[in-house]
Amino acid sequence: MTTGSTIDREIEARLGSAGVRYTRARRAVVGALARADGPRSASELHEDMDQGVPLSSLYRSLSVLDDAGVLEPHNSLKGLTRYELAEWLAGHHHHLVCLICGTVEDIELSAEMESRLEKVVETVTKQLSFDATGHTLEVHGRCARCV
Amino acid sequence: MTTGSTIDREIEARLGSAGVRYTRARRAVVGALARADGPRSASELHEDMDQGVPLSSLYRSLSVLDDAGVLEPHNSLKGLTRYELAEWLAGHHHHLVCLICGTVEDIELSAEMESRLEKVVETVTKQLSFDATGHTLEVHGRCARCV
DNA sequence: TTCCTTGCAAACGATTTGCATTGGA
DNA sequence: TCCAATGCAAATCGTTTGCAAGGAA
Numbered sequence: 478m479t480t481g482s483t484i485d486r487e488i489e490a491r492l493g494s495a496g497v498r499y500t501r502a503r504r505a506v507v508g509a510l511a512r513a514d515g516p517r518s519a520s521e522l523h524e525d526m527d528q529g530v531p532l533s534s535l536y537r538s539l540s541v542l543d544d545a546g547v548l549e550p551h552n553s554l555k556g557l558t559r560y561e562l563a564e565w566l567a568g569h570h571h572h573l574v575c576l577i578c579g580t581v582e583d584i585e586l587s588a589e590m591e592s593r594l595e596k597v598v599e600t601v602t603k604q605l606s607f608d609a610t611g612h613t614l615e616v617h618g619r620c621a622r623c624v
Numbered sequence: 625m626t627t628g629s630t631i632d633r634e635i636e637a638r639l640g641s642a643g644v645r646y647t648r649a650r651r652a653v654v655g656a657l658a659r660a661d662g663p664r665s666a667s668e669l670h671e672d673m674d675q676g677v678p679l680s681s682l683y684r685s686l687s688v689l690d691d692a693g694v695l696e697p698h699n700s701l702k703g704l705t706r707y708e709l710a711e712w713l714a715g716h717h718h719h720l721v722c723l724i725c726g727t728v729e730d731i732e733l734s735a736e737m738e739s740r741l742e743k744v745v746e747t748v749t750k751q752l753s754f755d756a757t758g759h760t761l762e763v764h765g766r767c768a769r770c771v
Numbered sequence: 772t773t774c775c776t777t778g779c780a781a782a783c784g785a786t787t788t789g790c791a792t793t794g795g796a
Numbered sequence: 797t798c799c800a801a802t803g804c805a806a807a808t809c810g811t812t813t814g815c816a817a818g819g820a821a
Binding site: 498500518519520532533536537540555556557558 | 784785786787788794795796
């Protein structure tokens with residue numbers, strides 16, 4: 478299935494210059510993540526994409542896509558790693574982390590709020606010996622399902 | 625050693641009302657975390673506290689302290705869980721996350737910056753079906769050692 | 772005595788890897 | 797053709813747990 482959406486073409490280019498192919502399995506992973514509303518773990522993706530892709534291959538796909546900068550890993554409850562499309566594909570966003578069930582939901586801030594936040598980050602990091610390249614605001618609490 | 629610092633006494637009370645003891649092993653964990661400048665994993669603590677305590681006991685100590693609300697788990701690179709003293713003991717702070725080596729360093733914001741940040745969080749969460757109880761700003765980049 | 776704790780080893784779940792096979796440019 | 801990609805099974809790694817022995821109240 479080569480829908481050739483914008484995202485698909487960007488990823489194809491990125492992988493191409495990394496010397497790896499954009500195979501069916503990898504497209505399926507990207508598709509599932511594009512459809513998701515938050516980070517997904519290997520086993521969650523495994524269910525989402527019912528097909529016969531074995532877990533080990535899924536892990537390999539995730540690893541390749543991660544190395545190529547297509548994905549961003551998100552470390553989740555109990556030693557689980559969840560992935561989402563990297564910011565250059567999915568846009569900059571923040572996280573609502575449910576302390577009960579561990580799910581993470583993406584949120585985007587209004588331009589106004591985002592710019593205020595960036596101002597804070599900038600001011601804070603200016604005087605540190607730390608080369609800041611990005612930020613995420615993690616809001617903790619209970620999600621709608623866990624109230 | 626029963627130094628009986630303020631923190632120790634507060635924890636002792638907390639554990640007491642949870643029906644568990646504040647044993648030597650647990651004191652050692654708290655001590656190591658109090659000395660650390662960021663979250664520590666079980667195996668990191670195992671090295672820090674060089675002697676005798678087997679990993680499984682260390683995990684159990686972490687679990688008990690976590691359940692009692694003394695620690696706060698922090699999900700780190702590659703399915704590792706790192707712990708730090710809970711905010712009511714260590715104070716509210718944020719994180720500098722090194723994308724290269726995965727270490728996390730705590731930072732405190734000035735009152736000015738913290739209040740600006742809180743304003744943003746408040747504004748954002750007000751209109752969500754998410755019961756927000758806290759927040760952490762995660763600044764990503766390269767730490768001094770990984771530049 | 773009565774629970775809480777600890778040690779040790781086995782068990783577990785998530786992730787990785789070796790190897791032989793398949794697939795795509 | 798030639799090297800990347802895949803499946804499968806076995807191996808790793810962080811973490812958990814069952815069970816018997818060791819404290820503390």
